[in-house]
Amino acid sequence: MAHEQVIAYTCQQVATFFPGMEAAALERVIATHWDTAMARLQRCIDQVKMWPQGQFNHLNSSQYCQYLYFLSNSIWREDRSEEGLGVVTRLFLLNKALNGIDLFYEIDLPEVFFIGHSVGIVLAKATYGSHLVLYQNSTVGKNHGVAPVLGDGVILYPNSAIVGRCRIGANTAVSQGTGVINRDTPGDCMVFAGTAGALAIKPSKRLLIADFFRL
Incomplete structure (x- = not known):
């Protein structure tokens, strides 16, 4: 066209x-x-x-x-x-x-990002690193006015969330259904929901964003 x-x-x-x-x-x-x-x-x-x-x-x-x-x-x-x-x-x-996406025009998304399925995505005015991957029902939100800082190569799988005072290291993948709230991640890792509200953080065996992007 x-x-x-x-x-x-x-x-x-x-x-x-x-x-x-x-x-x-x-x-x-x-x-x-x-x-x-x-x-x-x-x-x-x-x-x-x-x-x-x-x-x-x-x-x-x-x-x-x-x-x-x-x-x-x-x-x-x-x-x-x-x-x-x-x-x-x-x-x-x-x-x-x-x-079905809540993505305000003032938000500074990186110049390279990928939306797998947009339905239910809600994004706050946070700091976003390059090569961001977003899937359905993922959320980046503020807590008491404080927004997260996301490094490069962050992946939010379906129904995951990063909320509040978080510093998310580069190449962090947040697994399906996992919420990271007022927590940091070291990067080069996968984050899973643990027991009693804790997080289970495991080192990544490979660079997951290479599945999505021409690097």
């Missing part, structure tokens, strides 16, 4: 779900920042092993989810006008409606 068609497709979705903005203004803001957003998205897509390089499939829900994030974040970085904020708010809400 040509870029003009993708822009029109995005604008039509926004207008259908969240009317009230002049169509010309909506298209102008998106078109102005589309090249920047697409350059960021394509760099990300090209690093993901399972996705063909040099292509963007708007019918791939994970790619489209990441597209809406990069588009809203790119606009927010450059345009804090009332018009710009109106567009990024609608793009955030569109991503939430279509893909």
Whole structure:
């Protein structure tokens, strides 16, 4: 699909779900920042092993989810006008409606990340390292206003969480159903739910993010 068609497709979705903005203004803001957003998205897509390089499939829900994030974040970085904020708010809400993800446009995700399945993902304004992997129902959240710090190569498997005063070392994989709350991890490890609320941390035998990314 040509870029003009993708822009029109995005604008039509926004207008259908969240009317009230002049169509010309909506298209102008998106078109102005589309090249920047697409350059960021394509760099990300090209690093993901399972996705063909040099292509963007708007019918791939994970790619489209990441597209809406990069588009809203790119606009927010450059345009804090009332018009710009109106567009990024609608793009955030569109991503939430279509893909079930709570990913605010102000959040600084890394330039390379991968969303396996977006449904139920909730992300706070935390510090995110590069080559982040997110699966369904994963959460990064604050506790008493304190947000986690994630190193590079962190993987959150389905229904896992990192919350509060956490420093998550590079190449930490949080296993399915495990919550890391106000705890640190050493990195190069896998984290499992232990007994009585404790965590079981085991050294990784290999670099797990190599399964996801072209490193």
